[in-house]
Amino acid sequence: MCGFVALYNIKNHPVSSEHLKEMTDVITHRGPDDSGFFTDCQVGLGFRRLSIIDLEGGKQPLSNEDGDIWIAFNGEIYNYQELQAWLKDRGHQFKTESDTETIVHLYEEVGFDCPKHLRGMFSFMIWDRKKQLFFGARDHFGIKPFYWTETEDFFAFGSEIKSLLKVNGVHKKVNPTSLYHYLTFQYVPDPETMFDGIHKLPPGHQVMIKDGKLTIEPYWKVEFTPEEKPFSYFVDGTRQILEESVLKHRVSDVPRGAFLSSGIDSSSIVAMLRQHEEVKTFTVGFDIPGYSELDIARDTSQFLKTDHHEVKISAERYLQELPRLIWHQDEPVADPSAIALYFVAELASQYVTVVLSGEGADEFFGGYNIYREPHSLRMFSSLPGSMKSALRQVAGVLPDGVKGKSFLIRGSKSVEERFFGNALIFSEELKQKVTMSNLSNDPAYVSPFKITSEIYKGAAGYDDVTKMQYLDIHSWLRGNILMKADKMTMANSLELRVPFVDPKVFEFAAKIPTKYKIAEGTTKYVLREAMKDLLPPQIKTRKKLGFPVPTRVWLRGEFYSWAKELIYSAEVDEYINKAYVLYMLDEHKEGKVDYSRRIWTILIFMLWHQIFIEEKYCFGPFVSPYIETRRKNLETFRVG
Template sequence: MCGFVALYNKTKQPVSQTSLNQMTDLLSHRGPDDAGSHLDKYVGLGFRRLSIIDLKGGRQPLCNETGDIWITFNGEIYNYQELQSWLKDRGHRFKTDSDTETIVHLYEEVGFDCPKHLRGMFSFMIWDRKKQILFGARDHFGVKPFYWTETADSFAFGSEIKSLLEAPGTERKVNPTSFYHYLTFQYVPDPDTMFEGIHKLPPGHSITIKEGEMKIEPYWSVEFKPEDRPFSHFVEGTREALKESVDKHLVSDVARGSFLSSGIDSSSIVALMRQHEDVKTFTVGFDIPGYSELDIARETAQFLKSDHYELKITADRYLEELPRLIWHQDEPVADPSAIALYFAAELASQHASVVLSGEGADEFFGGYNIYREPHSLRHLTRMPTWMRASLGNFASLLPEGVKGKSFLIRGSKEVEDRFFGNALIFSEEMKQKIATTNLGADPAYRRADEITAEIYERAHAYDDVTKMQYLDIHTWMRGNILMKADKMTMANSLELRVPFVDPKVFEFAATIPTKYKIANGTTKYVLREAMKDLLPPQIKSRKKLGFPVPTRHWLKHDFYDWARNLIYTSETDEWINKSFALHMLKAHKEGKADYGRKIWTLLVFMLWHQIFIEQKISFGPYVSPYIESRRQQAR
């Protein structure tokens, strides 16, 4: 697990070692154990290493035996040993036992098809000196980040945006379209970022630079293929797929552990890890009733016999760390649990270098409560279109607060018109009030349904629940869930692995019919049945809690003065109607409305703007004190 950068000068002028070092040094938290670079005239590769596999031999950038193919790579390849064996049989000679070198020889063997053969999480750049080609790829689902930008004379690539901001010619400007999307989704959907001119390489895509021309194309895509088989087939298959995936994800030469919440996802991971080894588990919570999973997680840890560690987060500590953690995120992501995840990672980094977690289970196995909505609305959605439209028009005339109004309105719409992913912060009407720009007059503006329409189009043949899963995999999972997981663990120099987000696991999960995903009054039904013999009985039926963070409560009390002051002092008048923001904050404090998520979305953007655009708050390379102590002990 590491961080990488790459530079390609389109005018074929030499890459500056100083610029490359400045970009690479900003990734020291991702790789505190080692640093390296390789310059070849107009191409430069930079690297920071967190040593996980082949501690002595896995230094990067790394080359083949002839020195004409070089790689800088962030991630882990879980099938590298099988690939290595196959490549040796075909005559390739290895000088290390690292998964990194396996990619180099795989590229030699199959060329641009090499990402198709990789099972793992990865972002990498390969410099093919003979062909004068720079080639890169990002893993199937976007577990590892991959950013790129183009300036007047160069292309720059990296694991984090902050490195690209150090590349010569890169500007710090807000992308207006991204800001509008952020107000809807609480993150910026692929392939854009909040910075104008800086982009994400979409998951399942590769990128090629030759003679100064860049090409981006997919090498893999998400497909659901439900099969008509007995329920027992899916239960047994799910159990076996997860067992095999967890086994693969345990490959490392350093200490491992797992996050543990109150739900079935992380509990399943821990239970399967326990079949191989003793497990350290880590949980965080809060001291406010209803906002802590500590007690339940502790009970689960006792049942699973893990070596359990926990931490209670205070409002003061949360607020104290918030600015630096937004710096680590690169972009505003207004999910309060992202910051809480940092504290879990900080706790885990004191005891392990690798931690497993349960991200992806909800998207793959149908776990979000909102996925039950198509079943709840089935009597309405079976009505003729004209009748549903009439009911929706009637319901819209009812006063706010009337029971059943929202149900009728949502039932009058197709799933494509009512579901935009797991976060819908500001409605189109509210965006008109909070944004200072006349959105309708901006040619770059696109409504939420326009953003999701092209994704739904690719899923047009699926049932409504599968459409919702498909949308979340392409938006919420990659833009929020996996992004915060990577950035908050890497802020602590901790490698996160996600056994659910695995091509082989998805390959099987994609065959499960909806009737077995949403069934018996619950979600993830197949997964619950598959794991019930390994977990406490109450886990099977427990509803999904997410990762509750008391920002709604804090904004009324502990955070109120800070929030008001930030709104006043932030130089975001160009984007945000501050009068309306203050009105929402006051109404929230007085209990007149619950604007918690909306206010938090604005505050995170304002704080991000202070750090990256106004540059009023400065952070340099940061290494966790626990990682520093480990390095000192190793010396």
């Protein structure tokens, strides 16, 4: 796990190492152990290393034996040993035991099909001297970030936007369309970012520059292929593929641990990991009742006999760290749990360099409670369109708060009309209030329906639950779940691994029929049955809790004055109707309406704007204070 940058000078001018160093210095937190640079005429690669595999030999940028193919790579390849053995049989000569060199020789062997063979998390750029081309790719689901931009002089690539902001000709400017989408989804959907002119390479895509022209194309796509087989087949197969994935994700030359919450996802990972080794586990919680998983995680730890560690976060500390953590995120992501994740990562970084976690289980195995909605709305499925339209009109005139109004509205809509993913913060009507704009007359405006409808096209023919999973994999998983997981762990120089988010695991999960995913009044039914003998009984039946953070409570108390001051001081009047935001804040404080998610979404954008656009905060290279402690732990790990 590391960070990379890459430059391609469009005018064929030399790239300077000093420029690359400036770009990599700002992401020192991603790789505090080492740095490296390579330049060749109009191209340059820069790298920051967090040493995980082949501690001595895995330095980057790295080349083949002839020095005509160079790579900068962020991530881990879990099938690299099998690929390495195959490549050696094909006559390739290796000088290291690193997974990085495996990608180089794989590219030599199969060319642009290289990413299709990789099992892991990755973003990389390869410079092919002979062919004079730049080639890069991002992993199947977007575990690792990959940003790019174009200026008059450069194509620039990197693991974080902060690096690209150091490129000559890149200007810090808000993308108004991205802001509109952020207000819907609480993050900016691929392929755009909140910065005008800076883009994400979508997961499962590759990029190539040849003769100064950039092209992007997919190398893989998500496909669900349900099979009619006995329930036991899917239970046994789920257990088998997950155990195999956890084994693959154990590979490292540094100490490992795991995050542990109150749910089945992380508990399953810990239980499978515990079958092979002693495990250190880490949990975060809060003082407020209903907002802490500490007790349940502690009980699970005792059941699994792990070496457990926990941290409890106060409102004061949460708010104190918030600006720097928004800086680490690069873009505004209005998920309060992202900040909580930072604190448990900080705790883990005192003991280990690698942690395993349970992200992705909900999207792959059908775990979100909202996935039960199609079953609850099944009575509407046989109604003709005209009757559904009439029901919607009737519901529309009912006063807010009338029981059944929301049920009628949602039942009268198709899944494509009602489901935007796991977050729908502001409706189109409310967005016009909060931005003081008539969106329909704005030529730059793109409806969020345009974003989701393009995704739904790939799910045509699936049942409604599978359509919801498909949408979440293409939006919520990559835009929120994996983004916050990467940024908040790497802020602590900690490598996060997600065994559920694995191509082989998905390949099997995609075969499970919906009747086995949503069953017996619960979600993730196959997964629960597959794991039941490894976990405490209460974990198997526990409903999805999420990662609760008490911002709802704090905005009525400890955060109220801070929020009000931020609203007044942020220079975002051209984007945000501050009077309406202040109205929501006061209504929320008085307990009249729960506006916490909407308020938090606006506040995070305002804080992001102060940090990146107004530059009211100054953050430099940051390295976890626990790095030296971890290095001592590594020596103990080697001896042990």
